Amino acid sequence: MALFISSINSGSNGNCYYVGNTREAVLVDAGISCRTIERRMKELHLDIQHVKAIFISHEHIDHIKGVETLSKKFNIPVYISETTYRSSGLDIENGRLHYFTDDDLITIGNLHIHTFSKIHDASDPFSFVVRDDEVQVGVFTDIGTCCENLINWFKGCHAAFLEANYDEQMLQNGPYPYYLKKRISDGRGHLSNTIAHKLFADHRPEFMTHLILSHLSQQNNTPEIVEKLFSSVSDDVAITVAPRHQATPVFEITTGETKTISAVTYQQLRIDF
Secondary structure, eight states: OOEEEEEEEOSTTOOEEEEEOSSOEEEEOOOSOHHHHHHHHHHTTOOGGGEEEEEOOOOOHHHHTTHHHHHHHHTOOEEEOHHHHHHHOOOOOGGGEEEOOTTOEEEETTEEEEEEEOOSSSSSOEEEEEEETTEEEEEEOSOSSOOHHHHHHHTTOSEEEEEOOBOHHHHHHSSSOHHHHHHHHSSSSOOBHHHHHHHHHHHOOTTOOEEEEEOOOTTTOOHHHHHHHHHTTOTTOEEEEOOSSSOOOEEEEOSSOEEEEOHHHHHHHHHHO
């Protein structure tokens, strides 16, 4: 079996990540407009009717902006912690609203989604790991530091979306006021390039094939910095930097390799299946 993944958008301007098989898919967060999600998925030949659930990591606007409209328009269930929902201001109809807690396993068709708590400056933040058969993909963004939970789940992933938010020197020397610099780097904000790189270098499993570096800061990081840093220790792991204003291609993740899939090819895989 295989999982097909794409970053629909990644950054402080909005986050949305796609993980699916040939039958069903989930979105992790919907922090850009419904219209933009529809358009970018259409460009990739990803059918919005294929999305069977939206999982929300936390209540910050760059993760929930499009949730209400997307869920209502396409009747997509929303999975969210109760504390996050109460803090979010979202209004999701009861029939589409589902709560999860720490260390839950939620089954959506052949997809199995594991939830686990993370460290971030939100009311009740979560990360997710999506599995289909033997293939496992993690979505690890908006993390203040690497806790044991993150390390343990990272070790089991064939591919992962991993935050590499800021370069420490750029943040220190940049224009942000002191309080914002402290919030980002105090262990409850975002993951630095250095910490993300150490997680990857020390704990990536031998079977990992793809890493998508995500949620880069526009002010305090560059794609060139992170790509150079991670490529130096990537070996056979494909490295992709998720852009802020467009989607990545669709990647096919299996137990043995990763492939970039054209939109037409992915559509044909679904039809043939």
